[in-house]
Amino acid sequence: MGLLRKIFKKPLNNLQGEIGEFKVKRKLNPLIFKVNHKLINNLTLMDDFGHTHQIDHIEIRNNGIFCIETKSYKGLLVGNEFSDNWTEIFYNKKYQIKNPIKQNKSHIYLLNQLLHYKYNINSVIVLTNNNAKNLNINYVINLKKLKKYLKCFNDNTYLTDDEINNIYNTLLENKMNISNKEHIKNIKETQKNLKKGICPRCGGTLLLRDGKYGKFIGCSNYPKCSFTKKIDN
Numbered sequence: 497m498g499l500l501r502k503i504f505k506k507p508l509n510n511l512q513g514e515i516g517e518f519k520v521k522r523k524l525n526p527l528i529f530k531v532n533h534k535l536i537n538n539l540t541l542m543d544d545f546g547h548t549h550q551i552d553h554i555e556i557r558n559n560g561i562f563c564i565e566t567k568s569y570k571g572l573l574v575g576n577e578f579s580d581n582w583t584e585i586f587y588n589k590k591y592q593i594k595n596p597i598k599q600n601k602s603h604i605y606l607l608n609q610l611l612h613y614k615y616n617i618n619s620v621i622v623l624t625n626n627n628a629k630n631l632n633i634n635y636v637i638n639l640k641k642l643k644k645y646l647k648c649f650n651d652n653t654y655l656t657d658d659e660i661n662n663i664y665n666t667l668l669e670n671k672m673n674i675s676n677k678e679h680i681k682n683i684k685e686t687q688k689n690l691k692k693g694i695c696p697r698c699g700g701t702l703l704l705r706d707g708k709y710g711k712f713i714g715c716s717n718y719p720k721c722s723f724t725k726k727i728d729n
């Protein structure tokens with residue numbers, strides 16, 4: 497099953513992911529909302545280190561800015577906000593998946609940089625197969641709840657129509673025109689460098705270091721470069 501899944505799951509996963517993003521996009525369609533809002537789908541941004549990040553959706557409304565990550569997991573999900581990984585239980589088999597909250601945090605970090613930390617940017621993880629119940633994290637929500645969640649959201653933000661337009665334009669100005677293929681190539685390049693012991697940020701040498709919480713991998717150019725990585729189990 498493990499091997500079969502490896503062979504067959506990948507193309508299915510990509511397709512499922514695309515379908516999931518389409519479903520969220522459809523829910524956020526301007527015609528359906530009776531409020532002024534701007535929606536950016538599939539925004540690719542580059543960070544200071546030349547790495548690209550793909551953001552599924554950014555919804556900008558009077559009552560807030562939402563960075564939305566879409567996931568199409570099918571099984572029962574177990575995890576919390578802080579762990580590196582979640583577990584997906586699917587037909588009695590357990591699979592480790594990356595915690596999407598952490599992924600989205602790095603997206604929000606970039607958005608904050610672009611918007612000069614002027615606004616509160618909210619993380620929302622949307623599960624298109626409506627399997628959020630078990631997780632019990634208030635901003636990890638089912639697709640069917642998305643519209644209501646956004647409508648009722650209140651963090652005391654009020655953005656004027658001009659502000660909405662400005663934010664929208666700023667983000668689009670920073671959009672990278674990079675294809676999905678290049679994005680994946682970029683990630684693979686980083687992984688390759690890590691394996692070779694090369695710092696993916698500055699090209700320095702990765703070293704084993706002793707920290708307060710045990711050993712970790714750090715960069716030889718510290719403190720100039722603060723890249724760190726946990727040691728894989």
Ligand SMILES: [Zn+2]
Nearest residue numbers: 695698715721
């Ligand atoms: Zn480095």
